[in-house]
Amino acid sequence: MSELESRLLKTGGERLALLGKHSEALMQAYTRDEVPLESLSDSALRKMLAARILWRPDEQSGVKLSPKVRELIAEMLADETRRHVNADVAETLELIRALVHSYREARSRGEHWRLEQQLMRLRQEVDDLNGRFADAIDSLWQRLNSDFGFVSQLNDKIRENDRAQKQIARLLDGLALINFDELIELVGSDGSLRKLLISQLQQQLSHHYTGLREVQRRLIELMARFRKQQARSRLISGMAAFMREHPGFVPGNYARRSEVPALINQAAPLSAAAAPALDRNLECQVLADLLHQLPQPRHTTQTVEAAAPAQAQENSLAAARQQALKQDVEHFYLSVIDQPQAEPVSALEYLHESPLEWPDEIWLFQVIAEYQGLPRNDQRAFRLKQQESQASAFNHLRLIHDVELQLAV
Amino acid sequence: MIEHGPLLERLLAGEFVCPVSDESGYRHLSNAETREEIDTYLRPLNRRLASNEEGSVYFLAWRQLNDSARDQLSRQLGDTLNSLLPLLEWLQLVQEALGRDTLAAPGDVLKPAEFSAKCEDNQSLRERLERLATDSFFGSQSDQLDAQVKQVFKRLKEHGYLLQPHSERQVFVVTGKIDYLVDLVRFIRDEENLPIDAEGEEGKQEALL
Numbered sequence: 001m002s003e004l005e006s007r008l009l010k011t012g013g014e015r016l017a018l019l020g021k022h023s024e025a026l027m028q029a030y031t032r033d034e035v036p037l038e039s040l041s042d043s044a045l046r047k048m049l050a051a052r053i054l055w056r057p058d059e060q061s062g063v064k065l066s067p068k069v070r071e072l073i074a075e076m077l078a079d080e081t082r083r084h085v086n087a088d089v090a091e092t093l094e095l096i097r098a099l100v101h102s103y104r105e106a107r108s109r110g111e112h113w114r115l116e117q118q119l120m121r122l123r124q125e126v127d128d129l130n131g132r133f134a135d136a137i138d139s140l141w142q143r144l145n146s147d148f149g150f151v152s153q154l155n156d157k158i159r160e161n162d163r164a165q166k167q168i169a170r171l172l173d174g175l176a177l178i179n180f181d182e183l184i185e186l187v188g189s190d191g192s193l194r195k196l197l198i199s200q201l202q203q204q205l206s207h208h209y210t211g212l213r214e215v216q217r218r219l220i221e222l223m224a225r226f227r228k229q230q231a232r233s234r235l236i237s238g239m240a241a242f243m244r245e246h247p248g249f250v251p252g253n254y255a256r257r258s259e260v261p262a263l264i265n266q267a268a269p270l271s272a273a274a275a276p277a278l279d280r281n282l283e284c285q286v287l288a289d290l291l292h293q294l295p296q297p298r299h300t301t302q303t304v305e306a307a308a309p310a311q312a313q314e315n316s317l318a319a320a321r322q323q324a325l326k327q328d329v330e331h332f333y334l335s336v337i338d339q340p341q342a343e344p345v346s347a348l349e350y351l352h353e354s355p356l357e358w359p360d361e362i363w364l365f366q367v368i369a370e371y372q373g374l375p376r377n378d379q380r381a382f383r384l385k386q387q388e389s390q391a392s393a394f395n396h397l398r399l400i401h402d403v404e405l406q407l408a409v
Numbered sequence: 410m411i412e413h414g415p416l417l418e419r420l421l422a423g424e425f426v427c428p429v430s431d432e433s434g435y436r437h438l439s440n441a442e443t444r445e446e447i448d449t450y451l452r453p454l455n456r457r458l459a460s461n462e463e464g465s466v467y468f469l470a471w472r473q474l475n476d477s478a479r480d481q482l483s484r485q486l487g488d489t490l491n492s493l494l495p496l497l498e499w500l501q502l503v504q505e506a507l508g509r510d511t512l513a514a515p516g517d518v519l520k521p522a523e524f525s526a527k528c529e530d531n532q533s534l535r536e537r538l539e540r541l542a543t544d545s546f547f548g549s550q551s552d553q554l555d556a557q558v559k560q561v562f563k564r565l566k567e568h569g570y571l572l573q574p575h576s577e578r579q580v581f582v583v584t585g586k587i588d589y590l591v592d593l594v595r596f597i598r599d600e601e602n603l604p605i606d607a608e609g610e611e612g613k614q615e616a617l618l
Binding site for chain 2: 152153154155229230232233234235236237238239240241242243244250251252253254255256260261262263264265266267268269270271272
């Protein structure tokens with residue numbers, strides 16, 4: 001390793017380290033305009049000025065980030081507001097030409113070490129050129145894919161899009177500067193140069209060219225969309241303003257024209273109704289299933305007496321007693337049915353033998369009422385015998401003392 | 410044709426079919442063959458499939474314009490014109506309240522809560538909303554901001570300009586019917602030669618492609 005090279009490595013390393021050591025101050029300078037000097041020592045400031053990380057435009061102004069460092073930061077952050085697109089092709093071409101000449105001289109003089117050096121620098125220059133195009137295209141895609149999200153206003157987006165399109169035009173101009181006929185002549189018959197500057201570069205550049213064209217197409221599309229949005233917005237606000245100013249505005253009745261405009265022609269809604277039909281056997285089953293699946297309608301019993309609560313209570317009590325009486329009488333009928341020989345059963349005897357506590361008269365009344373309330377067919381199944389006597393010799397009023405019920409077999 | 414049953418029903422019911430309101434239906438309609446099939450089916454109903462110029466939204470049009478169809482169209486046009494100003498003002502209000510520089514477009518998501526919050530903080534927006542909500546088109550009876558916003562969104566949903574993907578969530582999506590509305594406004598402007606900034610830029614860029 002030569003002395004020069006080792007010195008370069010040392011100084012470069014030290015200066016790169018400055019970036020890390022003072023990263024906070026540098027980032028503050030990136031977001032503001034100037035470097036906050038209070039956070040930097042004198043020697044640090046001197047070192048960074050010497051490394052051209054910072055610079056002072058003139059005596060009066062403050063210390064600022066150098067453009068290259070600002071660009072580096074923007075690149076690292078993919079900060080699209082500040083990222084520069086700069087593929088200075090003409091300059092690079094000049095350099096490549098000079099390097100090729102120097103390379104040839106070295107070869108003709110047999111200076112092997114210099115030959116290697118020149119080839120390496122050529123390789124670096126070509127890589128740089130590629131990198132610049134790739135970066136520029138990447139930056140353009142980033143802006144495109146975010147819909148220029150780094151600016152909020154539509155007008156700004158339109159301006160940014162315009163700027164991006166101009167950058168593409170410059171990049172394409174730059175690509176056009178590279179003349180492969182000239183390069184072929186320049187390279188001559190040297191194999192490694194030919195590979196580097198012709199086949200490799202050509203392939204890479206055609207790749208960039210396709211990329212740029214694609215971004216350009218998409219940018220134009222996006223611009224059209226922006227313009228359309230802008231036009232929509234203006235149209236709506238314009239029409240709203242017009243209608244507010246002219247409250248009586250009535251446009252023509254387009255529906256009465258001989259040629260009704262397509263936009264106005266909107267048919268009346270029609271509902272495609274259907275009802276269950278029972279004219280197909282197969283479907284009847286389905287409908288029946290559906291019917292069964294319907295939830296049971298719940299009819300809650302409505303008390304008509306709701307309006308008179310005090311009486312309702314009494315009435316419902318009476319109804320409950322009536323119901324109990326009716327049930328007991330039904331049990332009596334059932335016991336008659338259960339009589340082994342279909343023997344007659346006296347209603348009063350049944351009552352007195354049972355734990356029931358109904359007054360005799362009410363009991364007899366209900367037994368007779370139950371009999372009369374039976375459907376005719378059921379009535380025939382029983383025989384009701386009343387034990388009665390005439391109340392007096394002077395009238396035909398008859399008193400019932402008891403009834404006997406018997407199955408009519 | 411049977412697989413297009415639900416789509417046909419929506420169309421017949423007078424709905425506008427766009428990628429937001431019915432994605433699969435819209436995809437089917439993008440196929441010229443399907444459109445023809447549907448048109449054939451609609452023939453006896455005196456209807457045909459129609460779309461706006463861009464083809465971003467489909468709806469049904471009368472096939473033959475007889476007198477009753479013309480009557481219906483006149484009435485409909487009258488209704489649309491009556492609701493036009495409130496709709497345009499709503500579009501402007503949304504744009505301003507949400508700090509956007511573009512109009513609400515199909516697919517945009519709108520949240521009534523966000524909208525209310527913005528209006529609450531700003532007296533002028535608040536007043537404009539109040540005026541809008543109590544307009545007969547939106548018909549809010551309430552003097553509460555939230556209720557007014559709710560009513561406005563409800564009406565826009567009823568009219569097919571907004572879609573509410575989940576009935577329990579207060580999130581709405583703008584449908585393609587907005588495109589139709591904008592087309593209609595542009596049509597009226599051009600037909601009536603209204604002195605509204607035409608902004609001739611539109612189309613200039615597209616011509617470059």
